Amino acid sequence: MPMQIDSMHKLYVDLLKDLYNAETQLLEALPKMAKGAHSAELRQGFEAHLSQTRGQAKRLEQIFSGLEFSPNGKKCVGMEGLIKEGEEILQEDMQPSLKDAALIVAAQKVEHYEMAGYGTARTFAEILGETDAIRLLQETLDEEKQTDDKLTQLAQSHINRQAIGLDRHDSGRS
Amino acid sequence: MSNGSLHKLFEKEIQDLYSAETQLIDALPKMAQAATSAELQRSFKDHWHATKRQKERLEEVARMAGFSPEGKECVGMQALIEEGEEVIKEDMPGALRDAALIVAAQKVEHYEMASYGSVRTFAQMMGMQQEAAILQKTLDEEGETDHKLSALAESHINAQALGLSN
Numbered sequence: 001m002p003m004q005i006d007s008m009h010k011l012y013v014d015l016l017k018d019l020y021n022a023e024t025q026l027l028e029a030l031p032k033m034a035k036g037a038h039s040a041e042l043r044q045g046f047e048a049h050l051s052q053t054r055g056q057a058k059r060l061e062q063i064f065s066g067l068e069f070s071p072n073g074k075k076c077v078g079m080e081g082l083i084k085e086g087e088e089i090l091q092e093d094m095q096p097s098l099k100d101a102a103l104i105v106a107a108q109k110v111e112h113y114e115m116a117g118y119g120t121a122r123t124f125a126e127i128l129g130e131t132d133a134i135r136l137l138q139e140t141l142d143e144e145k146q147t148d149d150k151l152t153q154l155a156q157s158h159i160n161r162q163a164i165g166l167d168r169h170d171s172g173r174s
Numbered sequence: 175m176s177n178g179s180l181h182k183l184f185e186k187e188i189q190d191l192y193s194a195e196t197q198l199i200d201a202l203p204k205m206a207q208a209a210t211s212a213e214l215q216r217s218f219k220d221h222w223h224a225t226k227r228q229k230e231r232l233e234e235v236a237r238m239a240g241f242s243p244e245g246k247e248c249v250g251m252q253a254l255i256e257e258g259e260e261v262i263k264e265d266m267p268g269a270l271r272d273a274a275l276i277v278a279a280q281k282v283e284h285y286e287m288a289s290y291g292s293v294r295t296f297a298q299m300m301g302m303q304q305e306a307a308i309l310q311k312t313l314d315e316e317g318e319t320d321h322k323l324s325a326l327a328e329s330h331i332n333a334q335a336l337g338l339s340n
Binding site for chain 1 (some may be wrong): 179180182183186187249250251252253254256257260264265266267272273274276277280281283284285287288289291292295296299300320327328330332333335336
């Protein structure tokens with residue numbers, strides 16, 4: 001039965017459940033994105049983020065161990081939509097470096113979704129005085145921001161340049 | 175234009191954003207109606223006006239870059255709006271609903287920040303400085319809206335929502 005949200009505490013729990021489901025979905029999606037990546041650096045980036053995501057799911061479990069609720073029982077519709085966008089890219093027939101650039105866009109949308117979710121959850125934990133949770137949620141929030149920055153660097157450093165290289169090549173032919 | 179060009183990816187992402195903004199223009203009045211705090215209502219209404227301008231900017235960018243802004247359905251935004259609709263349908267006390275609506279709205283802002291950041295970077299890398307400047311303007315606005323929502327939540331909505339449980 002869905003939980004009746006009648007207090008700030010339950011809204012907080014609801015958000016944590018949403019994040020837990022989002023991380024669970026991401027654990028399944030990241031290996032596919034790693035497999036779809038062409039550049040070794042991007043593939044390693046996705047693989048590293050996979051093990052980080054496991055740690056983030058564990059942190060949520062740790063927070064739930066102090067609550068009277070289970071982390072399960074919610075489907076995160078937002079993450080579902082974002083992963084669907086990533087899957088569309090994987091299915092598409094694109095030049096490898098372009099596919100990498102497109103996968104980075106999809107991954108950054110996921111990171112930003114999580115940053116918004118964890119940022120709010122941390123704020124909720126603060127006003128509810130959940131001291132341990134504040135620290136754990138902040139740790140994950142910092143990681144998500146770092147991942148987003150790394151993806152930006154990766155895109156700017158060589159993947160987009162390669163994609164532009166293709167652009168010049170194509171226009172030379174047409 | 176070949177399928178294999180960064181320009182093509184830029185086009186697709188702009189079309190994605192155009193669909194996202196169009197969906198948001200439909201959704202924001204419903205969110206404003208569902209909000210109980212006058213301040214949050216006003217904020218959604220202001221953002222509705224800003225969103226209309228942002229959509230026009232995308233039309234301008236598409237015209238400059240030589241493609242149509244239409245032709246893609248943004249599944250990401252569809253899902254985020256669905257989350258917002260779930261909040262609206264749920265039976266919650268007013269202040270809690272406001273807090274939950276702010277969560278949904280901030281997810282939307284972050285989605286847009288990620289997308290506008292990417293297309294701005296693509297435009298810069300392709301030497302499309304004018305397009306990049308237009309996209310940067312919207313990116314800055316989305317960041318500001320996100321901060322305003324945080325401030326609104328922190329200033330009184332969360333405190334009111336907390337008061338409900340005591």
